Amino acid sequence: MFGRKKAADDEAPTAVKEEPSRPGAKNRPTPKRRDQEAARKRPLVPSDRKAATKEDRAKARDERMKQREAMMRGDERALPPRDRGPVKRYMRDMVDRRWNLGEFLLPFMVIVLALSFIQQPWARTTVYYVVYFLVVIAVVDSYLLWRRIKKGVQERFHEPPPRGSAMYAIMRSFQMRRSRIPRPGINRGGTPR
Known part of the structure; x- marks a missing residue:
């Protein structure tokens, strides 16, 4: 009654004839805008x-x-902003090129900690004097390192070191060489880049 004609169902759809591709042409139909927008849509909450x-x-x-x-x-x-720039690279190289007392302080403090468990008066006195002696020597070494770095920055870059550079250099000198980040880019005794 209201159905389709059976002859229309029996016919196979005709194949779309492929046109040869042209060089420099897109060679495909332009996608519909609503299809492109629908493909880009994502839910606000997954x-x-x-x-x-x-x-x-x-x-x-x-x-x-x-x-x-x-x-x-x-x-x-x-690198984070505190480590960027040629001045900071020069400062890192100046710290990395020499032996620093600060980098040996942490391993030595482990030995001092072990000695502090000995309940003898001579051990406590020895630990007390050795610790303070090492701290004073490390502070003097850091001061001399900073003076050398400051002078080198003035000579090379013709400007004073940025604010906070002293602490940057001293904290790097107190880290063990293997744990420094960024890694040392210079061997001991080498010339700074």
Whole structure:
């Protein structure tokens, strides 16, 4: 009664004739705007929050790992603002090129800590004097290092070191060489870049 004609159902759809591709042409129909917008739409709140959270954490972890690897290499673009620039690189090189008493202070303090458990008066007195002697020597060494760095920055860059540079250099000198970030880019006794 109101149905379709059976002859129309039996016919196979005709194949669309392919036109040869033209060089320099797009060779495809322009997509509809509503189709493109629909493909770009994303919900404000994902349907599976746990999976979205896991994915965000994984992306953030990958980003942090990439930045850390670049920092370890000393890549200038990946360094935080406090480590960027030729002045800071020169200061790091000046610290890394010499033996610093501060870098041996931490391992020595472990030995001092072990000695402090001995309940003999001679051990306590020895620990007391040795610790204060090392701290005083480390402070003097840091002061001399800073004077040398400040003079080198003045000569090389014709400007005073930026604010906070003294603490930057001294804290680096108190770290063990293997734990410094960015990694030392110069051997001991080498000339700064």
